Amino acid sequence: MHKSLKIGLVCYPTFGGSGIVATELGKALAEKGHEIHFITYSKPVRMEWFTKNMYYHEVSVSDYPLFEYAPYELLLSSKLVDVAINQKLDILHVHYAIPHASAAFSAQQILKTRNIDLPFITTLHGTDITLLGKDKSFQPVIEFAINQSDSVTAVSESLKEDTYQFFDIKKDIEVIPNFIDPSLYHFAEDIELRAQFAEKDEVIITHISNFRKVKRVDDVIRIFEGVQQQLSAKLLMVGDGPELHQVKNLARELGISDKVFFLGKSKRIEQITSISDVFLLPSETESFGLVALEAMASGVAVVSSNVGGLPEVNKDGVTGFLNEVGDIEGMIASVLTILKDKDTLARFKTNALEHSQKFELNKIVPEYENLYLSLVKN
Secondary structure, eight states: OOOEEEEEEEEEOSSHHHHHHHHHHHHHHTTTTTTEEEEEESSTTTOOOOOTEEEEOOOOOOTTTSSSSHHHHHHHHHHHHHHHHHTOOSEEEEEEEIIIIIHHHHHHHHHHHTTOOOEEEEOOOOOHTGGGGGGGTHHHHHHHHHSSSSSEESSHHHHHHHHHSSOOOOOOEEOOOOOOOGTTTTOOOOOOHHHHHTTTTEEEEEEEEOOGGGOHHHHHHHHHHHHHHHHHHEHHHHHEOTTTTHHHHHHTTTOOGOOOOOOOOSSOHHHTTTTTTTEOOSOOOSSSOHHHHHEEETTEEEESSOTTHHHHHSSSSTEEEEEEEHHHHHHHHHHHHSSSHHHHHHHHHHHHHHGGGGHHHHHHHHHHHHHHHHOOOO
């Protein structure tokens, strides 16, 4: 048994992949006897109250007459110092380069003046590199924050390569992939739920995202339109975001709105994936594709774009298919290949489930534990 540690976890507390992974990591570490302190501006969506060894410290964001925008990074740095001193933290693990890694560096320097040495790990999840990295105004800060981290991890080989490409990084970056808790996905298909959306002989295609432009939700609708011309199908659209109104209109224009269900945000996506046959993810960029992995853990075949970390998650011709970004006809053909008969669909679904097991929590969490222990001085 490793010695138990007091770990400060900093993440965005929202439905995004980075926040979900950070919260699930915290839960898994808490179950192994470590003391986990979440430090963020609201309670992470996947964090349950009254979990043993897990604590939440709110970064309160007030309006200051002097500032047009509240200085979140400064407030976070102060809170990190406060929690580190009062909870006697051993290590900080921040998810996302800015503002989290830069705030962690500031906190680390303040703590040094009090003779406290607090190492911090930065985990890169994607947008901090692929989106902000292309904005030159952020570059010096991101570069500095990554290079000052005591250790850096990335969630895919693709993201590691992007980071070295966009920035002058002197640190070694270790790839520790995103993971899933298989116990969340191993439950029987909800027959009653499925019957709410589809007849017995109909297939269910699903898409889950934050409905931003980068997710290409228009493509999802157009792919589904092509598929439903060939066979009887329904489409479940899960999530919310800026493109939602536009996609609803597109479904109406194409005359398929009676076959498309917009379900809003859901904390229990495994219930929805359990009734799905094919998962669509035609994104422009995807550093890992956690939602595709979650679908695969429910035994759902995936048709996705061939970008970022997706080829590491979705094995072409095995767990589903990869197509070029924007290749709507190619994706229609991929979906139809998977759905051409029951045996083919069953094979893809089985392969998806089996491949997802490589990303099980109990295989990945020890990699983080070993990293923490290598940085914490006894």
